[in-house]
Amino acid sequence: MxxxxxxxxxxxxxxxxxxxxxxxxxxxxxxxxxxxxxxxxxxxxxxxxxxxxxxxxxxxxxxxxxxxxxxxxxxxxxxxxxxxxxxxMICETSFFRNAPQFDLFSQTVLPEVIARKEQVGSRLLRVWSAGCSTGQEPYSAAISMLEAVRYQPDWTLRVFASDLSFTALERAQNGIYRADQMKSVAPHLTRKYFHQENSNFVVNDEVKRRVTFDYHNLKNDNGLRNLDVIFCRNVMIYFDREEQQRLVNRFANCLMPGGYLFIGHAESLQWLSDRFTMIHKDKGIAYKLVA
Ligand SMILES: C[S@@+](CC[C@H](N)C(=O)[O-])C[C@H]1O[C@@H](n2cnc3c(N)ncnc32)[C@H](O)[C@@H]1O
Structure with missing residues (x-):
């Protein structure tokens, strides 16, 4: 039996x-x-x-x-x-996953970071998608950044994207998605940032060249510093409290003062770190590193 x-x-x-x-x-x-x-x-x-x-x-x-x-x-x-x-590894993901968070990123976080950078004469935005799975998250971030600076082409946009799943990273790097994976991409963004090959959608070079994929285990520091934003969503959920604390502490060290951390909707920084303050708009939540 x-x-x-x-x-x-x-x-x-x-x-x-x-x-x-x-x-x-x-x-x-x-x-x-x-x-x-x-x-x-x-x-x-x-x-x-x-x-x-x-x-x-x-x-x-x-x-x-x-x-x-x-x-x-x-x-x-x-x-x-x-x-x-x-x-x-459980690699579930989607483009613009958690739309209110991406609205917060596009409408509040990016304008603020861009204004802050302009004040000090910098035109460089650096974002890390930690636990990027098959690439939808870093490509969504890159598209949002391209949209945010679309009238100022002199900005340099960099998205570092890392994971410990080789199979996920390979797919991410290919940047080829089925039609059913494109449902959460607005039609005007699909037209602008993807092209079709047979029945699939392929990320355009304009987006791809902003994103660098790399193998990285979040147990270790990867040496990135002075980042503007980190996305680490739906990853910490698999860690215990001690590991979450260590990870969030490392993230704080990777960010610029005033930089932002986006975590998954079922995750929280409560009891993990007092180095961040929560901001929200509608249902979108992010954590700002206290300068
Ligand atoms: C559920 S997916 C989330 C993908 C994306 N961040 C999102 O929210 O749509 C979790 C990802 O975290 C990665 N991951 C889990 N533990 C990791 C670790 N220790 N180091 C790096 N990546 C890890 C998995 O390989 C998987 O791709």
């Missing part, structure tokens, strides 16, 4: 294949937490087991202990650990 019950006792029968003992489940969740800050509680056990099984089947590995030894082995870990983390 096939059971899908998650018990605290030893193993689970998932899709007829028993994969992890309790001890192995803990070994894997500790490893994943240490490597990338993602905290997998017992209710994510089915999810973890199904992703592990897929990878183990690809490698012809039969049990959890053998795979654990492989993924942590001196020879294999530099390749296999990133592959495992990639397989575990």
């Amino acid at each position: 096939q059971t899908t019950e998650v018990t605290h006792n030893t193993v689970i029968n998932y899709g007829q294949t028993r994969i992890l003992s309790d001890q192995e489940f803990k070994q894997f969740t500790d490893l994943i937490y240490d490597e990338c800050g993602v905290s997998l509680s017992v209710d994510k056990r089915l999810f973890l087991e199904s992703r592990l099984k897929k990878r183990m089947d690809e490698l012809g590995i039969k049990n959890g202990q053998e795979y654990f030894a492989f993924v942590t082995g001196v020879k294999s870990k530099y390749h296999e650990l990133p592959t495992l983390l990639d397989a575990l």
